[in-house]
Amino acid sequence: MDSTSWLVAALILIAGEMLFGGATQLILLLLGLGCIAAGIAAYFTPSTSIQVLVFALTSFIAIMGVKPVLKKHTEQKTIPTNVDRYIGQEGIALSKITRTGGKILVLDNKWRAITEAGEVEEGEDVRVLRVDGTKMIVEGI
Secondary structure: OOHHHHHHHHHHHHHHHHHHHHHHOOHHHHHHHHHHHHHHHHHHOOOHHHHHHHHHHHHHHHHHHHHHHHHHHHOOOOOOOHHHHHOOOEEEEOOOEOOOOOEEEEOOEEEEEEEOOOOEOOOOEEEEEEEEOOEEEEEEO
8 A cells, every 4th residue: 555545544534533523432543543654654665564564553552552541531520419418427217227228317308228237226326328329328326
């Protein structure tokens, strides 16, 4: 292949990345970089096998090296919700709380609650470990 063919392929891949946005997770862009490197190699050597090798190595290095770094810096962080304010709060058991259920009062709100270990008797103090849907996972204090 000649260098023009590699560069056209690179433009198509980069345009595809721009067209599809985040759906390709930068793969098309990084393969486009491999095509550019192969195009540069094609300028210096007519050997197709060397060009393909340069394309494969450059693409592999780009994907394995660049993508994890970019992904780490572009990942969305968890957005706290109003429910997160309950985690770590203390409340009181309104009924016996077991692995299958019970009721608690925390921050002046009644919630369904379960324990992961043991049981909590009615009237005992509890601490909210986490919220799972519409129930709180608690432990006795």
